[in-house]
Amino acid sequence: MLKSLHTVTDPLLDKNPVTVHILGICSALAVTTSVSTALTLSLALIVVLTIAAGIISLIRHHIPSSIRIIVQITIIASLVIVADQILQAFAYAMSQRLSVFVSLIATNCIVLGRTEAFALNNRPLPAMLDALGNGAGYAIVLLVVAFIRELLGAGTLMGFGILPLVAEGGWYQPMRLMLLAPSAFIILGLLVWAVRSARPAQQEPREFTPYAPERQVQP
């Protein structure tokens, strides 16, 4: 029980796919201008990832190693299409706001990374728990970034006004920078900095020592 609990909780902070492995940055940048879009995409990713991990784990003994990527992508892409169609059917406005990013879950490195690295070698239940944990870890980062960006960029949260805007007689002047892509990089960078300061084990060793040539005599 405790071990399977760790499979879910480890990816939340200690093995977070976004802050440790820097995966899934593209969508973390694109959909985090508001909390509601970030939440929707996170939920879609968690559902797709968990079901994909379960299916792939179930048939893991039957997948020939040489075509395993094709099989995985086919399963993931089918699930993504289902998720996209459900969103279009029941939440059309939201699917318009998310535009292509729901379909781009198929290319999210976290999804293929977890199915390839974990689901292919583990039983269905641990595989789904691992997928759930990694999806939740991704969702946490997305929600933190979206919280900061929507609050500072528009003065709202989930569309409700929090900070009184100058345009409506308040004091808060929205920061346009927060609605532009660079701010997501900056916030993500600060977040990684903060997490790695709190957990020094996540800091990477130097990949190489700086090139120091022998001192040469001037010709």
Added chain:
Amino acid sequence: MIPARLAALATHRLTRGQLPVLAGLLLPLFWMLVTQGPAVLLRLALIGAITLGWQILFARLRGQGFGLEGIAAATIVALLAPDTAPAWQLALGTSFGVVIGLLVFGGHGRNILHPATVTLAFLMFSFTSEAYRITPELPIWTLAPAALLLLASGQANWRLLLGALIGLIGLGWLQTVPEALEMAGTGLFWLVLLFLLADPVASAATNASRLLHGLLFGLLTVLFLQTGTAISTLVFATLMAAIFAPLLDAMAIAVNARRRERRHGR
């Protein structure tokens, strides 16, 4: 010529060559004080206190020392920030500029951009209010002592200034942008040029690339000036040019290495 005691003070660990910068900023600050009233000093106190606070925090956390460069950057921001900017905006912008522009790199001398440039770019990118479009009025003569001090002390390299003027006036004349020619006569342009662009840490480091760095700044200024206001043009042109400075350095060094190689018949 220069008294030994003054030389010792100017190169002291604490001042770190910032004495000519601060001395050069005195006259523009005094001019602002006379024309705008004491609000500029209030701004300076706020920005300076926040800068110093971050510097002390990093000095304690990382054991990296600091000198007067923070106060110099704070003075430049206080001069160029609009007087109607709310305190929280200045505090946020200054925190961002000092931490991301200076302290994360390990302090003065290791940074790649001038912290005042980062602060001003952050403020102008973030907030769209009219206040950030107003050009601070500075007569060109208020920068004359600064130009003398910085050029004489080696803080500002003349090649950068020459390149910037050639780029600005050259492209301004080719594209017939009269604002570009007018800009060369404003104090604001010379303030940005002398203190932000020609800052020895944030600018190119070889003689050839200094000329190119200045030239790039001049060209960018003319291009940006056709769509933006004077102050945002200067800040973003400085930011852009400073980002390309290390590349220009690498190019100058590669060309030099190639030339020396060829001299030896390889």
